[in-house]
Amino acid sequence: MGNRGGKRGRGGSRGGGRGGGQRSIRTDYSEVPKANAQYEQYYNELGLVEEAEREDFWTALRRELPNSFRFTGSKGQALPVQQLLKDRYIPEITSIEHNGELVNPPNAISWFPDQLAWQMTTPKSVVRKFPPFASFQKFLVSETSVGNISRQEVVSMIPPLLMDVKPGMTVLDLCAAPGSKAAQLIEMVHGGEEARTRKVVRKMKMDQGRETSPDGRLTEEQMKEEEQNGDWSDDGRTTGLLIANDADYKRAHMLVHQMKRLNSPNLIVTNHDATMYPSIKLPTDPIREGGETRNRYLKFDRILADVPCSGDGTCRKNVNVWKDWNPGNALGLFSTQVRILVRALQMLKVGGRVVYSTCSMNPVENEAVVATAIDRCGGMSKVDIIDCSSALPELKRRQGFNDWKVMDKQGRIWPSWQAVEAEKAKNGEEGLGRLSEFMFPSTKRAEAGSLDRCMRVYGHLQDTGAFFITVLEKKIEIKARPEAESKKPEPEPTSIMDVVKEIEAKTTNGSDPLQKIEAADKIVQPQTNDYAEGVSAAARQNQENAPSSTTTAVKREHDTETDAAMSTKRLKTRDGIEVEDPAPQGDEDRQVHWPPPPAAQLDASRPETQTSLPSPAPPLGENQKQFNKNKQPYEEPFKYLDPDQPDLRSIYEFYDLSPVFPRDRFMVRNALGHPSKTIYYTSALARAILTANASSGIKFVHCGVKMFVKQDVQSAEVCRWRIQSEGLPVLEAWVGEKRVVRLWERSTLRALLVEMFPKVDGKGWKGLGEIGERVRDVGMGCCVLRVEKGDGRDSFSERMVLPLWRSLHSLNLMLPKEDRKAMLLRLYNEDTPLMDHSKERFHDSKAQSNADIKDEPDAIKDEAETNADVKDELAVKEDVEGNVAAAGLGEHVEAREDGAGDGDVEMEDDVLSDGLKQEEEVEDGV
Numbered sequence: 001m002g003n004r005g006g007k008r009g010r011g012g013s014r015g016g017g018r019g020g021g022q023r024s025i026r027t028d029y030s031e032v033p034k035a036n037a038q039y040e041q042y043y044n045e046l047g048l049v050e051e052a053e054r055e056d057f058w059t060a061l062r063r064e065l066p067n068s069f070r071f072t073g074s075k076g077q078a079l080p081v082q083q084l085l086k087d088r089y090i091p092e093i094t095s096i097e098h099n100g101e102l103v104n105p106p107n108a109i110s111w112f113p114d115q116l117a118w119q120m121t122t123p124k125s126v127v128r129k130f131p132p133f134a135s136f137q138k139f140l141v142s143e144t145s146v147g148n149i150s151r152q153e154v155v156s157m158i159p160p161l162l163m164d165v166k167p168g169m170t171v172l173d174l175c176a177a178p179g180s181k182a183a184q185l186i187e188m189v190h191g192g193e194e195a196r197t198r199k200v201v202r203k204m205k206m207d208q209g210r211e212t213s214p215d216g217r218l219t220e221e222q223m224k225e226e227e228q229n230g231d232w233s234d235d236g237r238t239t240g241l242l243i244a245n246d247a248d249y250k251r252a253h254m255l256v257h258q259m260k261r262l263n264s265p266n267l268i269v270t271n272h273d274a275t276m277y278p279s280i281k282l283p284t285d286p287i288r289e290g291g292e293t294r295n296r297y298l299k300f301d302r303i304l305a306d307v308p309c310s311g312d313g314t315c316r317k318n319v320n321v322w323k324d325w326n327p328g329n330a331l332g333l334f335s336t337q338v339r340i341l342v343r344a345l346q347m348l349k350v351g352g353r354v355v356y357s358t359c360s361m362n363p364v365e366n367e368a369v370v371a372t373a374i375d376r377c378g379g380m381s382k383v384d385i386i387d388c389s390s391a392l393p394e395l396k397r398r399q400g401f402n403d404w405k406v407m408d409k410q411g412r413i414w415p416s417w418q419a420v421e422a423e424k425a426k427n428g429e430e431g432l433g434r435l436s437e438f439m440f441p442s443t444k445r446a447e448a449g450s451l452d453r454c455m456r457v458y459g460h461l462q463d464t465g466a467f468f469i470t471v472l473e474k475k476i477e478i479k480a481r482p483e484a485e486s487k488k489p490e491p492e493p494t495s496i497m498d499v500v501k502e503i504e505a506k507t508t509n510g511s512d513p514l515q516k517i518e519a520a521d522k523i524v525q526p527q528t529n530d531y532a533e534g535v536s537a538a539a540r541q542n543q544e545n546a547p548s549s550t551t552t553a554v555k556r557e558h559d560t561e562t563d564a565a566m567s568t569k570r571l572k573t574r575d576g577i578e579v580e581d582p583a584p585q586g587d588e589d590r591q592v593h594w595p596p597p598p599a600a601q602l603d604a605s606r607p608e609t610q611t612s613l614p615s616p617a618p619p620l621g622e623n624q625k626q627f628n629k630n631k632q633p634y635e636e637p638f639k640y641l642d643p644d645q646p647d648l649r650s651i652y653e654f655y656d657l658s659p660v661f662p663r664d665r666f667m668v669r670n671a672l673g674h675p676s677k678t679i680y681y682t683s684a685l686a687r688a689i690l691t692a693n694a695s696s697g698i699k700f701v702h703c704g705v706k707m708f709v710k711q712d713v714q715s716a717e718v719c720r721w722r723i724q725s726e727g728l729p730v731l732e733a734w735v736g737e738k739r740v741v742r743l744w745e746r747s748t749l750r751a752l753l754v755e756m757f758p759k760v761d762g763k764g765w766k767g768l769g770e771i772g773e774r775v776r777d778v779g780m781g782c783c784v785l786r787v788e789k790g791d792g793r794d795s796f797s798e799r800m801v802l803p804l805w806r807s808l809h810s811l812n813l814m815l816p817k818e819d820r821k822a823m824l825l826r827l828y829n830e831d832t833p834l835m836d837h838s839k840e841r842f843h844d845s846k847a848q849s850n851a852d853i854k855d856e857p858d859a860i861k862d863e864a865e866t867n868a869d870v871k872d873e874l875a876v877k878e879d880v881e882g883n884v885a886a887a888g889l890g891e892h893v894e895a896r897e898d899g900a901g902d903g904d905v906e907m908e909d910d911v912l913s914d915g916l917k918q919e920e921e922v923e924d925g926v
């Protein structure tokens with residue numbers, strides 16, 4: 001069920017739904033009774049599927065969910081991994097017998113592009129435990145941990161596909177944790193990037209006469225043609241952005257963990273309540289510099305609202321749905337879902353798309369939400385439902401409902417709001433309090449008759465979970481009515497001129513009391529507290545149960561942020577009523593979000609310059625942690641380095657970094673802005689956003705790819721900053737030849753993977769084969785190891801780039817151990833133990849000569865540093881746990897005791913890089 005926070009919502013669950021990390025404890029699926037009278041009665045009476053399909057529908061829902069996974073499409077390296085599945089594991093799996101029958105191998109999902117998504121009928125629980133699957137299971141786990149595979153439920157892959165994301169777009173995922181769809185979205189944002197940047201570099205080298213015969217042989221004309229089609233403005237790097245958000249602090253950090261595998265400099269993670277997601281400021285338009293500065297706000301090309309929901313479509317995986325399903329779950333979430341969708345539509349560009357999705361089958365959480373949100377935004381002339389019936393042609397689906405009934409929390413089923421009102425008048429409100437008019441179909445609303453363009457996917461159609469998806473397009477700028485007004489007829493259109501005329505007509509002599517300006521009411525409707533009793537009750541409950549403890553804090557922060565955003569676009573009438581200044585509406589560079597999110601209470605009396613923004617965290621002493629009023633640790637600020645900063649200059653020089661590579665995107669995360677341990681890199685747009693919103697109160701929890709990490713060195717000539725493997729794909733093409741080592745033979749790489757510190761001094765280099773001489777001469781410090789493609793038997797079919805460290809006596813491939821193991825398995829089908837002879841050598845050398853002993857300890861430290869990521873993850877875990885402890889979230893315990901979902905607790909363990917457990921987290925991707 002959706003993350004409703006409150007007593008049980010934070011980590012607990014009352015259903016099997018999604019939204020709060022709730023998942024069933026690992027229970028034997030077959031042992032759980034799969035019956036729930038209300039669940040079955042409601043959906044049968046609703047006619048969710050036709051009579052003839054009903055049995056198939058319920059039979060599928062009672063069967064354990066098949067296993068599914070997806071290859072990372074944007075990573076060149078993921079494609080050979082996909083090939084490996086076909087060549088090595090499928091033949092292996094087809095020979096396995098389980099329960100006396102041969103196992104069905106994984107099949108590519110027909111409607112997913114490029115055979116990147118796969119499904120197998122054998123449930124995950126069997127693959128995990130049955131010994132003959134051990135090597136396949138190891139493959140899945142290790143490739144998942146390095147980002148080549150994502151374990152994701154099949155139906156969860158649909159919404160991102162329908163978003164039609166193109167590289168260069170700005171995308172927002174409002175409810176993103178644990179991040180399976182966000183991972184899909186960031187892959188799309190990076191689509192084609194690897195090939196583009198390689199082409200740009202090749203062309204540059206050709207222009208400089210350094211490369212005459214490029215592989216790929218792109219002619220000038222071809223380059224020009226491609227340039228017109230792709231995202232080439234930043235030398236082929238994608239200029240797009242994904243902001244992935246989750247209201248739950250702990251889950252936002254899980255999201256970071258999940259997304260980090262994909263190493264994107266174009267990703268920002270935030271931690272806000274999506275119902276009042278703050279407007280994100282952009283840097284002031286340079287054209288206006290020197291003149292009047294006007295605020296600009298980011299609007300998005302694509303937004304995903306994969307909202308918290310009751311999750312009753314996940315009963316094939318979350319067995320608790322059967323036990324816990326009750327109609328109140330959906331009724332209580334309706335209001336939050338509407339608010340999230342309306343806020344998404346407000347932040348969308350005209351012409352942009354919002355995809356609304358749930359894994360619930362209940363029309364109250366689906367069609368009713370879509371209809372209400374469209375209605376609040378002014379109807380279908382403003383927001384249209386896109387007909388996706390011809391998209392993903394092989395995907396079997398059903399149309400959305402134009403008509404439905406609603407089950408109240410006592411299990412009575414109501415055909416219409418009128419029937420509810422009649423019952424209320426006759427017998428009182430008992431059991432009807434949560435119902436609202438907006439949960440029912442209405443022939444009066446503009447969307448009537450169009451809801452069949454919504455998309456429903458059921459379990460029996462292609463052996464999956466169930467999902468609801470709707471694609472909305474914003475036709476023109478909207479002014480969403482606040483909830484309080486939704487029941488009222490739309491006010492007559494009016495303009496600021498009417499207000500001005502009325503003010504003039506009512507000019508007073510100074511002693512008269514100020515009079516009310518009627519025309520202003522048509523622009524700004526006075527807010528009342530409830531727009532429908534039922535909804536307000538649900539809204540109140542949602543407010544109480546708001547996810548995590550962020551809500552109150554966000555509200556304050558957001559109020560002021562919104563205030564600031566609004567201040568330039570509002571006029572104040574003489575009686576103190578604020579009205580909208582229509583002029584800026586037409587002004588293209590002002591991104592106006594109107595009205596403010598419903599919960600934001602604007603304080604009109606506050607002068608524009610005065611804010612109550614959360615004060616930045618005071619400077620911390622080492623190892624000190626400071627907590628905000630919600631007992632969450634302050635996030636370290638994001639500080640960009642001056643391109644001429646001395647550490648950066650030493651980096652440019654040592655690596656002979658091309659001057660073309662941008663130098664103003666390096667960032668550190670500490671209040672002083674000093675490069676002390678790690679230097680990150682972000683895209684230009686991410687930089688613009690982090691800088692423009694540095695003191696806005698927006699809670700940015702992650703941005704940037706680790707590019708350089710500080711390292712002890714053995715000589716003053718060696719750069720103290722080594723290239724981190726995450727950042728290497730972005731940087732490698734721009735590193736000068738003097739720090740590049742090339743490798744062609746499989747056997748050479750194998751030796752570097754197995755032996756952690758092969759010897760290079762003395763005659764040691766001779767044992768390193770083709771790279772021996774080069775590494776002997778390259779000079780100490782970090783280098784780029786380029787693994788090149790070739791045609792021979794001992795050649796590679798894929799190109800790879802890895803960071804290498806040359807120390808005084810040895811070499812070290814700077815990869816975490818999990819990555820080494822994953823590569824050994826992928827490239828050599830080996831589970832060989834890694835060898836580390838450095839300690840023995842260190843002791844030998846210590847016995848022989850003191851002069852030498854500096855080297856190996858440093859090398860050992862290198863390795864420890866190589867695992868800095870693992871350490872960082874532990875730090876995240878500490879933060880997360882600190883937060884949990886500080887906030888006193890006893891709910892986790894309660895959730896465990898009552899046998900409901902303990903997903904969050906389980907997921908924390910995942911952060912410990914325990915491959916098997918990690919797999920569990922990804923499994924949560926619905």
Ligand SMILES: C[S@@+](CC[C@H](N)C(=O)[O-])C[C@H]1O[C@@H](n2cnc3c(N)ncnc32)[C@H](O)[C@@H]1O
Pocket residue numbers: 002003004018019020021156174175176177178179180181182245246247248251272273274275306307308309336547924925926
């Ligand atoms: C269904 S899950 C999202 C799954 C995710 N899109 C994925 O594909 O992995 C819903 C998420 O919404 C978050 N959430 C709940 N209420 C929210 C709110 N008001 N604003 C933002 N996020 C919220 C929950 O913490 C939960 O992580």
